[in-house]
Amino acid sequence: MKLDLEDLRVVVTAAAAGIGRATAQMFAEHGAHVWACDIDEEALAIVCEHPRIEGHIADVGDTTSIDAFMTEAMTAMGGIDVLVNNAGIAGPGGHVEDVDPADVSHTLDVDVTSMFRTSRHAIPEMKAAGSGLIVNISSTAGLHGFPYRSAYAAAKWAVIGLTKTMAMELGEYGVRANVICPGSITGERMDHVVELEAQATGRPTDDIRAGFAAQVSMRTFIDPEEIAQTICVLASPAGLQISGQVLSVDGH
Numbered sequence: 345m346k347l348d349l350e351d352l353r354v355v356v357t358a359a360a361a362g363i364g365r366a367t368a369q370m371f372a373e374h375g376a377h378v379w380a381c382d383i384d385e386e387a388l389a390i391v392c393e394h395p396r397i398e399g400h401i402a403d404v405g406d407t408t409s410i411d412a413f414m415t416e417a418m419t420a421m422g423g424i425d426v427l428v429n430n431a432g433i434a435g436p437g438g439h440v441e442d443v444d445p446a447d448v449s450h451t452l453d454v455d456v457t458s459m460f461r462t463s464r465h466a467i468p469e470m471k472a473a474g475s476g477l478i479v480n481i482s483s484t485a486g487l488h489g490f491p492y493r494s495a496y497a498a499a500k501w502a503v504i505g506l507t508k509t510m511a512m513e514l515g516e517y518g519v520r521a522n523v524i525c526p527g528s529i530t531g532e533r534m535d536h537v538v539e540l541e542a543q544a545t546g547r548p549t550d551d552i553r554a555g556f557a558a559q560v561s562m563r564t565f566i567d568p569e570e571i572a573q574t575i576c577v578l579a580s581p582a583g584l585q586i587s588g589q590v591l592s593v594d595g596h
Contacts, residue, residue, distance in 0.1 A: 347374050347576055347577070347579075347580040347582075348580055348581055349371060349374035349375055349376045349576060349579060349580060350374070350375035350376070351375060351376065351377065352371065352375075352376040352377070352425045352426055352579060353376070353377050353379075353418075353421040353422070353423055353424050353425045353426070354368075354371045354376045354377065354378045354379070354424075354425065354426040354427075354428065354579075355378075355379050355380075355381075355414070355417050355418075355424055355426070355427050355428065355462070355466070356368045356371070356378060356379075356380045356381075356428040356430060357380075357381055357382075357402075357404050357428065357429055357430050357431040357458070357462060358381070358382055358404070358430045358431035358432070359378075359380030359381065359382055359388065359391055359397075359399065359430070360380075360382035360383075360384040360387035360388040360390075360391055360399075361382075361384070361387055361532070362532075362568050363430055363481060363526065363568045363571045363572065364380070364382070364428070364430040364431070365387075365391050365568070366567075366568035366569045366571065366572040367428055367430065367568075367571070367572040367575050367576075368380045368391055368394075368397055369391065369394060369397070369572075370569070370572040370573065370575075370576050371426075371576060371579075372394045372395075372396035372397050373394075374576065375396070376396065376426075377396055377398075377421055378394075378396060378397045378398070379397075379398050379399070379400070379413075379416075379417035379420070379421065380392065380397055380398070380399040380400075381399065381400055381401065381402035381404070381410075381413050382399070382401065382402070383401060383402075383403050385401050388400075388401065398417075398420065400413055400416065400417075404431040404454060404458035404461060404462070405450075405453050405454045405457075405458060407461055410458065410461045410462060411461070411465070414461075414462055414465035414466070415465065418465060418466070418469060423469050423473060424465075424466050424469050424470065424476065425470075425473075425475070425476055425477065425579075426476070426477045426478075426479070426579050427462060427463065427466040427476075427477070427478045427479070428479045428481070428575060429458070429459040429462055429463070429478065429479065429480045429481060430481045431454065431455075431458055432454060432455040432458075432481065432499070433450075433451060433454045433455060434493070434496060434537055434540060435447065435448070435450075435451035435455070435493065435495035435496040435499065436448070436451070436495055436540075437492050437493060437540030437541060437543060437544045438492055438544050439492065439544070440494045443494060443495060447495060448494075448495040448498070451495040451496060451498075451499050452495070452498065452499050452502070455496070455499035455500065455502075455503065456499050456502045456503060456506065459480055459503065459506060460506075463478060463510070466478065467510075467514065467519070470514070470517070470519045471514070471517040471519060473518075474517060474518040475518045475519065476514075476518070476519040476520070477519070477520045477521070477522070477578060477579050477583075478507075478510060478514075478519070478520070478521040478522075479521075479522055479523070479524060479575050479578060479579075480503050480506065480507045480510075480521070480522075480523045480524075481503070481523070481524055481526065481571075482500045482501075482503040482504050482507075482523045482524065482525045482590070483496070483500040483525055483526060484525050484526070484527050484592060485497045485500045486499075486500030486501045486502075486503060486504050486523075486525055487504075487525055487590070487592065492540070492541055492544040492545065493537075493540070493541075500525075503523060504523050504525075504590055507521050507522065507523035507588075507590075508521075508523075508588050508590075511587045511588030512588065515587055515588070520578075520583075520584075520586065520587035520588075521587060521588065522578055522586060522587060522588070522589045522590075522591060523589070523590050523591070524571060524574055524575065524591050524592075524593060525590060525591065525592045525593070526566055526571050526593055527566045527592070527593065566593060570593055571593055574591060574593050578591075
């Protein structure tokens, strides 16, 4: 199947690594124009070696920073067709009663409020154009909960509610919104998650990693490229009637 993503104008947050990097690169390889942001300047520069990816340092947790990035990106591209809200942090680990409320607030700000920051720029342009796609990245923790990761789970449940509401508000304008719930993703971020749970439970990291794999029927971790493929299908003509959906890519 031909994805037909040529000349789409795409914004991807947290694009220097993992899902964000894979998504930016896949769109670019299929002919889209991509504007990417991250807080890691060195890693972002490597992603932007692709001639169809423009990257700028921006902190999704800072309104001034993300406002400047979104304005610059949309001005340079002459609009926006796809917004991928990928940025997020793991948040604190530990029992609910031991978690610092300040850490909870920070997790919610980066994982949820940041999506409001970017979307408030994209939505008016998409509505005026009569088309557009917003993809918000949640997690299977937003479907089932996540012991010792209460702030993260709360944020990821909120992402699903936000996305479904966006789809209901925007559908009449031809704008779609979907949420993807990745399972356990290979890479440094998942390594950090495993370490947090090891610290919270006192269990060996190998046991925790094996436990994550055992939770799914296919006994597997997910590659970032598999999430990128799903996003690109949603942005292609094959996804034009898909909105308000929660898509799990998790090996279940």
